[in-house]
Amino acid sequence: NAGVTQTPKFQVLKTGQSMTLQCAQDMNHEYMSWYRQDPGMGLRLIHYSVGAGITDQGEVPNGYNVSRSTTEDFPLRLLSAAPSQTSVYFCASHRRGRYEQYFGPGTRLTVT
Amino acid sequence: GQQVMQIPQYQHVQEGEDFTTYCNSSTTLSNIQWYKQRPGGHPVFLIQLVKSGEVKKQKRLTFQFGEAKKNSSLHITATQTTDVGTYFCAGPDGATNKLIFGTGTLLAVQP
Numbered sequence: 254n255a256g257v258t259q260t261p262k263f264q265v266l267k268t269g270q271s272m273t274l275q276c277a278q279d280m281n282h283e284y285m286s287w288y289r290q291d292p293g294m295g296l297r298l299i300h301y302s303v304g305a306g307i308t309d310q311g312e313v314p315n316g317y318n319v320s321r322s323t324t325e326d327f328p329l330r331l332l333s334a335a336p337s338q339t340s341v342y343f344c345a346s347h348r349r350g351r352y353e354q355y356f357g358p359g360t361r362l363t364v365t
Numbered sequence: 366g367q368q369v370m371q372i373p374q375y376q377h378v379q380e381g382e383d384f385t386t387y388c389n390s391s392t393t394l395s396n397i398q399w400y401k402q403r404p405g406g407h408p409v410f411l412i413q414l415v416k417s418g419e420v421k422k423q424k425r426l427t428f429q430f431g432e433a434k435k436n437s438s439l440h441i442t443a444t445q446t447t448d449v450g451t452y453f454c455a456g457p458d459g460a461t462n463k464l465i466f467g468t469g470t471l472l473a474v475q476p
Contacts, residue, residue, distance in 0.1 A: 286464075293374070295453060296408070296466040311463060312366075343407055352398055352457060352464065356407040 254279050257357035259344050265363045266334040274329040274360050276344030283349040285327040286311070287319065289340040290359075296343065302327055303349075334364045367392050367458045371467040379475050384444050386470035388437040388454035395457055397430055397437045402469075403450045444474050 260275045278285065286301040288311075298311030302321040316338060318330040327346075331338060341361050345354040368391045378384050388397065396415045400408040412421055414430035414437065421428045427440045441448055454467040 288466075293468065295468040296455075298463055298465075301463065345408075352396060352413060352455075353410045354398075354400075354408075354464065356409070359407050 256280065257344055257346055257355050259342075259357035259360050261360060262358065263361045265365065266331070267365055268334060268336060270334050272331050272334070274331075274342055274344075274362075276327045276329065276357060277325050278327075278344075278346040278355070278357075279325065280346060280348075280355065281324060282346035282355070283324070285321065285344065285346045286354070287317070287327070287329045288343045288345065289313065289338075290343060291340050299329065299342075331362075336364045338362065339364045367456075367460075367465055369454060369456055369465050369467040371452075371454060371470050373470055374468065375471045375473070377473045377475065378444050380446060381443050384441045384448070384472055386439050386452050386454075386472075388439075388467050390435050390456055392459055393434050395434075395459070397434075398455045398464075399428055399437075399439055400453045400455065400466075401450050402453065406450075408453060441472075444472070446474050446476055448472060449474050 257278045283304050287299040288296040290296050297313050300319040302308045308319050341359050343359045344357040347354045370389050372387050398413045399411040402408045418432045419430045425442045429438045451469045451471045453469045455464050
């Protein structure tokens with residue numbers, strides 16, 4: 254099993270550009286989440302999904318969209334990138350009824 | 366909303382010294398988890414505590430869940446350079462069940 258995979262590993266965007274961060278898991282986990290990590294602020298939840306077709310907002314959802322068309326994939330879309338979105342983004346998944354989360358390797362995003 | 370705070374934010378120790386990080390929640394938690402993130406890496410699950418007053422050990426690591434289920438601690442005995450990283454606690458928000466992460470404690474170990 255590959256676990257949770259994320260692409261790309263690094264990305265530089267200009268202000269106003271849009272892009273999609275990809276996340277996939279092969280563990281058949283029902284729950285998937287997107288977090289951003291900024292220095293001194295820990296991990297903050299952006300969006301999450303409890304199953305295909307179901308998504309909900311987390312703590313910091315503004316400027317981001319998600320969809321969950323399959324159990325495996327959970328892409329995160331930046332609609333119009335801003336410098337405040339410069340961060341490290343982690344995707345995670347876990348099984349229903351268990352809180353243990355499996356994280357992907359992360360995407361380092363810089364917005365200039 | 367629910368907040369989970371950790372202290373200290375940063376700790377520098379000599380190899381062989383002990384280390385403790387503390388986690389405090391503004392509300393009662395149904396369970397608490399601990400994660401470790403190596404520099405440049407991603408968080409990796411260490412353990413979950415569920416019962417009030419629960420204590421669990423993993424080799425040199427001792428995890429404790431408070432009696433009121435609002436705080437927790439992670440103690441490392443005789444630190445090694447392999448212990449370097451950021452340690453996060455996390456607990457589910459009582460209303461939404463979303464996982465709320467603490468601010469983390471960065472541990473540096475000098476050989």
